[in-house]
Amino acid sequence: MLDSIVFYFFAGVAVLSALLMVTRRNAIHSAVFLITTLLSTAGIFLQLHAEFLFIAQIILYVGGIMVLFIFVIMLVRLDVPLPQIRSPLRQWTAIFVAFVVFGEGVYIVWKSRLVPGHGLLVLNPYPSDKLPPNTENLAKSLFSFYLLPFEIASVLLLVAMIGAVVMGKKRANTP
Amino acid sequence: MLQGVLAFVQTWWVELLCAVLIVLVVPLIAGYIVLVERKVMADMQARLGPMRVGPHGLLQPIADAVKLLIKEDLIPDDADKFIFWFAPVLSMTAALTSMGGIAFGPWFQVGRDINIGLLFVVGVSALGPFGIVLGGWASNNHYSIIGAIRSTAQLISYETTAGFALVSGFLLAGTLKVSDIVKAQYTDHVWYVFLAPVGFFTYLIASIAETNRAPFDLPEAESELVAGYMTEYSGFRWSLYFLAEYANMIVVGAVGATLFLGGWLRPFPNVAWLGWVDGLPTLLLAVTGVYCVMRAGKQPVHVQVMFMWAVALVCFLVALIFGVVEFAHLTSSAAFLSQHPVQLLRSMYDGLYGAFWFLLKVSAYIYIFMWLRFTLPRFRFDQLMRLGWHILIPLALVNVIAVGIMLALMSSLGWNRWLAALLTTLGTLVVGMLLIRWNDKHAAAASGSIATDNTQVEDSYAG
Numbered sequence: 108m109l110d111s112i113v114f115y116f117f118a119g120v121a122v123l124s125a126l127l128m129v130t131r132r133n134a135i136h137s138a139v140f141l142i143t144t145l146l147s148t149a150g151i152f153l154q155l156h157a158e159f160l161f162i163a164q165i166i167l168y169v170g171g172i173m174v175l176f177i178f179v180i181m182l183v184r185l186d187v188p189l190p191q192i193r194s195p196l197r198q199w200t201a202i203f204v205a206f207v208v209f210g211e212g213v214y215i216v217w218k219s220r221l222v223p224g225h226g227l228l229v230l231n232p233y234p235s236d237k238l239p240p241n242t243e244n245l246a247k248s249l250f251s252f253y254l255l256p257f258e259i260a261s262v263l264l265l266v267a268m269i270g271a272v273v274m275g276k277k278r279a280n281t282p
Numbered sequence: 283m284l285q286g287v288l289a290f291v292q293t294w295w296v297e298l299l300c301a302v303l304i305v306l307v308v309p310l311i312a313g314y315i316v317l318v319e320r321k322v323m324a325d326m327q328a329r330l331g332p333m334r335v336g337p338h339g340l341l342q343p344i345a346d347a348v349k350l351l352i353k354e355d356l357i358p359d360d361a362d363k364f365i366f367w368f369a370p371v372l373s374m375t376a377a378l379t380s381m382g383g384i385a386f387g388p389w390f391q392v393g394r395d396i397n398i399g400l401l402f403v404v405g406v407s408a409l410g411p412f413g414i415v416l417g418g419w420a421s422n423n424h425y426s427i428i429g430a431i432r433s434t435a436q437l438i439s440y441e442t443t444a445g446f447a448l449v450s451g452f453l454l455a456g457t458l459k460v461s462d463i464v465k466a467q468y469t470d471h472v473w474y475v476f477l478a479p480v481g482f483f484t485y486l487i488a489s490i491a492e493t494n495r496a497p498f499d500l501p502e503a504e505s506e507l508v509a510g511y512m513t514e515y516s517g518f519r520w521s522l523y524f525l526a527e528y529a530n531m532i533v534v535g536a537v538g539a540t541l542f543l544g545g546w547l548r549p550f551p552n553v554a555w556l557g558w559v560d561g562l563p564t565l566l567l568a569v570t571g572v573y574c575v576m577r578a579g580k581q582p583v584h585v586q587v588m589f590m591w592a593v594a595l596v597c598f599l600v601a602l603i604f605g606v607v608e609f610a611h612l613t614s615s616a617a618f619l620s621q622h623p624v625q626l627l628r629s630m631y632d633g634l635y636g637a638f639w640f641l642l643k644v645s646a647y648i649y650i651f652m653w654l655r656f657t658l659p660r661f662r663f664d665q666l667m668r669l670g671w672h673i674l675i676p677l678a679l680v681n682v683i684a685v686g687i688m689l690a691l692m693s694s695l696g697w698n699r700w701l702a703a704l705l706t707t708l709g710t711l712v713v714g715m716l717l718i719r720w721n722d723k724h725a726a727a728a729s730g731s732i733a734t735d736n737t738q739v740e741d742s743y744a745g
Binding site for chain 2: 142165177242
């Protein structure tokens, strides 16, 4: 009972604030609603006993990325509407992408209903009060079975970081 | 529905009680930290500080709070009303929520069994800056927004350092759970500040910067920015920001004390002949009570006399509980000690005793904050950034690697712990210094272009 109340609360807040984020004109308001969306997603992670994901979501997305977002929004004047966003080609592309994503979502839900209990949802074999410590388990699987993808991802991030530094330097050297 | 609520309360009443206690007591404690700060400042400047309200100004925080609450609440016309209202609440909520993960002694903890432990505290308290940034933006005022931008830049820079410093502590403890970290320091027979001193000091500096305290208080630099992000705030909202700042000081102090200073353990918890230290809290409380009784007669007003007596009574009562339990523990038989009410009293004693040492450590940590505030002048913004990015982050990174090497030396090669700690600390310092020197040379070589850059950067921050 309590579990489903918590879930529907967080899910409702997430959907509502995602809608508000898209419809606000003011960029800072959008950012605030994006923060609420991310926080309620973190709440759903917590309700699923995925504590590490919960705190990773808060530290990385809310505490790190959103602070940067707001920093950039405050430095750049975004309250002036940009004309090129309004071009019809972009609008049609946006509508197309939205439909594709929506179709994917419908397909996944439909597919997982076909096989009850064996769909895309992974059922947890442990009772909810005897879950194994998920921080340790995550680390173990990340550094043993998924080591190669993990390293590839970190190399990718390193390349992106170096690229950003190089681009920043180039602009500073040419006055 | 009602039954569900009742069952919920029955299962979680200890945690609920702790949470309510935190919300009620932390503002009071924050007020008294302000009083202590003013007293310390006065002492360092050879003054007396607040003396009028209550004996030695002891009731000053309450007078201040009442004054703030009945002040007019101003919202500027051009402010973004919703965010202006919302931002201080966000700061305060983050600070109080993050206290849920801290263990004030072995029993007093809201989130007792969180697997992520200290990460929860650090992560949630990292939401506090949103209150500062959004408040500064919503005020629609140049001073406010410059303060907000400064604070964001500062936080992004110093959070990295604090994170790396914490990682070095986590590596030593081998767990994130608060109670297990303290237990690990008990079984290892050492506080981690002695094994990873570089980690502790980088965390100390980064935590001062994160709480926007002097000498890193650029977001609210009075001489340049009036009051920074809280220029437009007054009355209750202003006091929320203020409370959040002091609550954050308690949070970073608690994290530092848990990870590096042994949490609620007394100094040298494994040395048997230092057992008399256990009696120290009792003695301290009794002496405070006697002092209060002695001073009570000299107070000018009746209310102040009553106040002194009340303080003395509380001190004597807690000292009595402590003393009885210690006496019983020393003299009584095991059969008497295993009775249920005695055990209950014993666990209460354990909780209070642990809380005493923990709060003592946190207070010492906060005292260092005050000491630095009244000793050092404020940094310039480019100096602040240089310290963060060129010195602290490389040092903290090298330290994480060094702690890893130390653990490897101890576990696989069987080295002595102190030798390994000494070598890796020296290694960290040497490598850090080499990095800094290399950096300086690099900066000097490219000084031509950087000089022009610097002026540009300063211009953009100035207006």
